[in-house]
Amino acid sequence: MLLEVHDLRVSYHTDEGTVKAVDSVTLSLGRRETLAIVGESGSGKSTLALSIIGLLPKTARVDGSIRFLNKELTSLREEEFRRLRGDRITIVFQEPMTALNPVFTIGKFMRDIYLTHRGGTEKDALSLAREWLGKVKVPGPEKVLSSYPHELSGGMRQRVLIASSLMLEPDLVIMDEPTSALDVSVQAQILRLIAELKSQVEASFIFITHNLGVAAAVGDRVAVMYAGKIVEMASKEEIFSNPMHPYTQGLLRAVPKVSGGEVEPIPGSVPSLVNPPSGCRFHPRCPLADERCAEEEPALMEVGSGHWVACHRVSGSGRW
Amino acid sequence: MLLVVEDLVKHYISGGFLRKKEVVRAVDGISFSVNAGETLGLVGESGSGKTTVGKTVLRLIEPTSGRILFDGRDVTAVKDIRPLRKEMQIVYQDPMSSMNPRMRIADIVGRPLQIHGMVSSRRERDEMVRRLLERVGLSGDHLYRYPHEFSGGQRQRIAIARALAPEPKFIVLDEPTSALDVSVQAQILKLLKSLQEERGIAYLFISHDLAVVRNISHRVAVMYAGKIVEMASVEEIFGNPMHPYTKGLLASVLEPSPNAKAPDEILPGEPPDPRNPPSGCRFHPRCPLADERCAEEEPALMEVGSGHWVACHKV
Numbered sequence: 001m002l003l004e005v006h007d008l009r010v011s012y013h014t015d016e017g018t019v020k021a022v023d024s025v026t027l028s029l030g031r032r033e034t035l036a037i038v039g040e041s042g043s044g045k046s047t048l049a050l051s052i053i054g055l056l057p058k059t060a061r062v063d064g065s066i067r068f069l070n071k072e073l074t075s076l077r078e079e080e081f082r083r084l085r086g087d088r089i090t091i092v093f094q095e096p097m098t099a100l101n102p103v104f105t106i107g108k109f110m111r112d113i114y115l116t117h118r119g120g121t122e123k124d125a126l127s128l129a130r131e132w133l134g135k136v137k138v139p140g141p142e143k144v145l146s147s148y149p150h151e152l153s154g155g156m157r158q159r160v161l162i163a164s165s166l167m168l169e170p171d172l173v174i175m176d177e178p179t180s181a182l183d184v185s186v187q188a189q190i191l192r193l194i195a196e197l198k199s200q201v202e203a204s205f206i207f208i209t210h211n212l213g214v215a216a217a218v219g220d221r222v223a224v225m226y227a228g229k230i231v232e233m234a235s236k237e238e239i240f241s242n243p244m245h246p247y248t249q250g251l252l253r254a255v256p257k258v259s260g261g262e263v264e265p266i267p268g269s270v271p272s273l274v275n276p277p278s279g280c281r282f283h284p285r286c287p288l289a290d291e292r293c294a295e296e297e298p299a300l301m302e303v304g305s306g307h308w309v310a311c312h313r314v315s316g317s318g319r320w
Numbered sequence: 321m322l323l324v325v326e327d328l329v330k331h332y333i334s335g336g337f338l339r340k341k342e343v344v345r346a347v348d349g350i351s352f353s354v355n356a357g358e359t360l361g362l363v364g365e366s367g368s369g370k371t372t373v374g375k376t377v378l379r380l381i382e383p384t385s386g387r388i389l390f391d392g393r394d395v396t397a398v399k400d401i402r403p404l405r406k407e408m409q410i411v412y413q414d415p416m417s418s419m420n421p422r423m424r425i426a427d428i429v430g431r432p433l434q435i436h437g438m439v440s441s442r443r444e445r446d447e448m449v450r451r452l453l454e455r456v457g458l459s460g461d462h463l464y465r466y467p468h469e470f471s472g473g474q475r476q477r478i479a480i481a482r483a484l485a486p487e488p489k490f491i492v493l494d495e496p497t498s499a500l501d502v503s504v505q506a507q508i509l510k511l512l513k514s515l516q517e518e519r520g521i522a523y524l525f526i527s528h529d530l531a532v533v534r535n536i537s538h539r540v541a542v543m544y545a546g547k548i549v550e551m552a553s554v555e556e557i558f559g560n561p562m563h564p565y566t567k568g569l570l571a572s573v574l575e576p577s578p579n580a581k582a583p584d585e586i587l588p589g590e591p592p593d594p595r596n597p598p599s600g601c602r603f604h605p606r607c608p609l610a611d612e613r614c615a616e617e618e619p620a621l622m623e624v625g626s627g628h629w630v631a632c633h634k635v
Contacts, residue, residue: 040501122387153590184528185587188572195582210502213574217582241578254506256531258558258573263535265506269471285503 001067002171002204003029003052010044012052017274022045023228024064026300029172034198034205036219036236038212040251042270043225045208049174052206053091054081056158090165094177096157099164100149107145110164117168132163135200136193145170155186159273162193166201176208191217212255216240221306224248227281228269230300234307244309246286270305278311288313322490322522323354323377328386330372334595346372347414350547350610351621354420356489357520361554363527363569365591367512368543370526377524378408391489406436409483413495415475425478426463432485453479456511470515473504480511490522497532501565509536530573534558539627545592548621552564552628562630564607576582583607609634 021089022044029035039045050056052066053074066073069088073081093099109131111122116123126145133141133176136159149157158178165173175194179187191214198205207218215222215234223233224245230244243249253264270283271277277284283293290311300310330347347369354360364370375381375617377388379395384635388395388406398404412418419428429452430445432438439445450460456477467475476496493512495503506600513536527533533540534554541551542565550563561567574580589606592598601619604610613633621631 006333042502065486099447103367122523155590183591184530184569185365186573186590188574188583188586189588191574191582192584192586211574212502212576216578216580217574236580240576240580251502252576254503255576256509256529256535257505257575258531258534260534260558263506263509265510267507269473269504270501301372 001028002031002033002069002159004065004067005048005052005147006065006067008048008051008066008141009062009183010047010056011061012057012059013061014274019273020228021060021273025225025228025230026140027223027230027233029204029206030128031171032198032202032204032205034217034220035219036207036209036222037225038209038215038222039225040210040270042227042273044228044273045210045225046176048225049091049176049208051204052172053085053089053174054078055091075170077296084301085119086113087168088170089166089172089174091174092161092169092178094160094180096154096161097149098162102149105145106146106149106152106160110145110160110167113164113168128167129163132167133160135197136160136163136168138163154182155189158182158190162190162197164199166203169201170203172206173203174206174208177210178207179214180210187214194218207294212251224251228273229281229308229310230308231282232308233300234304236302238307242307244314245282245305245311246288246313247282250285250287280310321353322356322358322391323374324389324525325353325377326351326387326389328373328376329384330369330376330381330387331384343364344547344593345595345597347376347383348364348597350543350546350548352541352548352551354370354490354522354524356522357516358535358539359516359523359525361525361527361531361533361540361557362543363533363540364543365528365569367545367591367594369546369594371494371527372541373525373543374494374524376411378405378410378492382408386560402435406432406486408491409486409490410492410494411476411479411483411496415472415479416467416571419475420633421467424464424466424525425449428467429478429482429485432482436486438486443507448485449481452484453478455484455515456481473500473507476508477501477511480508480515484515484519487519488521490524492526494526496525498527498529505532512536529579530569531575542569545597546594547602547631549603549631550628551621552625552627556625556628560628562624562628562635563603563632564609564634565603568606601631 005027008025012019037045062074111125114125130141138144138159179190209215219236222236222239223230226247232248250266254261279294280298283289298310298312300308303309328350332344332515334344335341362370376383384480385550400517426449454460458477468478497508531596537554539553540557541548544565587606598605601614604614619631619633624630
């Protein structure tokens with residue numbers, strides 16, 4: 001396994017109390033695999049991503065274990081993490097301007113990544129940058145190298161960041177809602193590009209999204225998060241043909257489809273993470289909930305080969 | 321017909337002082353109508369002009385030219401817009417942007433009731449607000465709370481209650497569910513549909529999300545770079561799309577299914593800058609079918625089947 005996250009808990013202290021953003025998350029990721037993590041706001045999906053790449057704010061408390069390339073990341077010194085980040089683990093954010101410095105050209109941005117981690121000459125750096133801009137199908141790579149971020153469209157900036165995240169041949173690329181700020185037609189282009197690049201590189205991907213359609217298009221496996229927990233995880237085929245958790249089922253019924261059909265809302269709204277519901281966090285919104293659900297927290301159990309569900313009401317040969 | 325829009329144009333001047341003045345062609349000559357009790361979905365990507373259309377129809381923005389008739393009255397010509405405002409309301413994507421954070425819900429929702437002289441006492445007003453809140457799925461006890469005490473979905477319910485207060489015939493819904501989580505979005509869509517059924521209100525539903533538009537609309541107009549490129553019943557638009565842009569958009573949408581994959585046939589390029597739209601058909605630089613004529617001559621929106629309008633030389 002490339003990445004093994006075990007019983008990860010991330011919390012923050014705020015004026016309102018302790019926010020348990022991620023609560024007991026366990027997952028693993030193999031080589032060249034893509035895990036899509038899907039969830040609504042406050043599900044903890046972005047916090048999980050940031051904890052893997054070591055970009056949580058200093059106020060965050062992290063417990064549990066994240067093993068990556070046989071290193072324990074939760075106890076890594078910042079100096080060591082900086083060597084890993086941008087080299088072995090990279091990230092692409094929703095808003096490219098988070099990463100790009102408005103006063104530096106794209107060429108300087110990409111060159112600096114190379115020189116920081118590889119050393120070598122400026123010429124090597126620029127030639128690799130040019131090669132990768134070609135791979136992400138930026139028209140006129142040479143001109144883009146001398147452009148400033150604001151001179152590029154949103155779609156082009158995202159291509160630049162994808163090139164930058166892949167050019168050092170990382171082991172793990174985290175994509176945090178990379179297409180959510182883009183127009184539908186441009187989103188489709190970027191997803192097509194990512195699908196093509198995936199077959200050309202050795203990296204594994206964690207793809208964070210709120211969009212079930214995007215998760216289905218990119219993921220080999222899909223994990224569904226709710227209120228800081230993974231409630232269901234399975235192969236893409238399995239989760240969309242045989243969703244078992246009432247929340248996953250509810251989401252699939254709530255999302256409008258271009259093929260038509262009625263939507264069925266999930267009652268209520270996403271809970272507060274300062275004071276989450278007792279027992280199963282989904283129980284106040286769940287059509288199947290009974291007394292046990294309000295009292296006892298369900299564990300994530302394997303109910304079929306590679307299909308994990310955290311629900312008291314899912315029958316089957318559940319094993320721990 | 322409740323609302324008739326004829327050849328609506330809205331151009332802005334951008335720049336000035338040290339920067340070159342440029343004309344932004346946000347909306348460039350569009351015509352459509354909305355029937356009583358009907359939902360017209362207006363769908364488009366960024367820069368398509370869809371939001372400008374919504375605001376111009378209510379004269380929250382003055383049109384550059386064109387005619388807007390509401391219930392037989394000329395919206396662009398009336399001196400006092402207030403009586404019309406009672407009948408035409410708007411709900412925005414971000415309800416907080418249109419709510420005074422220091423006002424209580426009773427004042428926010430009750431304001432239109434006072435402005436239009438629909439209540440004679442505070443007690444009467446609060447009673448009506450209470451009923452409105454309950455109708456949109458909130459507790460009447462929320463009357464004396466402030467906007468920040470509510471979740472995004474609840475705030476959108478408050479904005480809908482405010483829009484309902486003056487008993488309008490028509491509401492512009494500008495991306496009303498785009499900032500909401502999927503589970504909550506479905507609640508708001510259901511609410512809007514049941515209110516329409518109950519009160520016969522017409523909606524102009526503006527959205528970038530084709531699936532949402534499919535869910536709520538009776539008819540759909542697709543906008544691109546300030547123009548309507550296709551307009552038809554919801555069944556026609558989704559079952560028999562004719563404009564290459566509509567087809568491309570539909571092919572770009574991803575649905576959650578076990579055999580989903582990244583789309584194969586996709587539109588190249590990005591939506592154009594409305595300060596400098598392409599010549600001829602504005603879609604031609606991205607169109608798989610474009611020829612010389614498309615680059616030179618602008619196609620008119622023509623009726624190609626009963627109620628199905630397309631602006632394309634190749635159809």
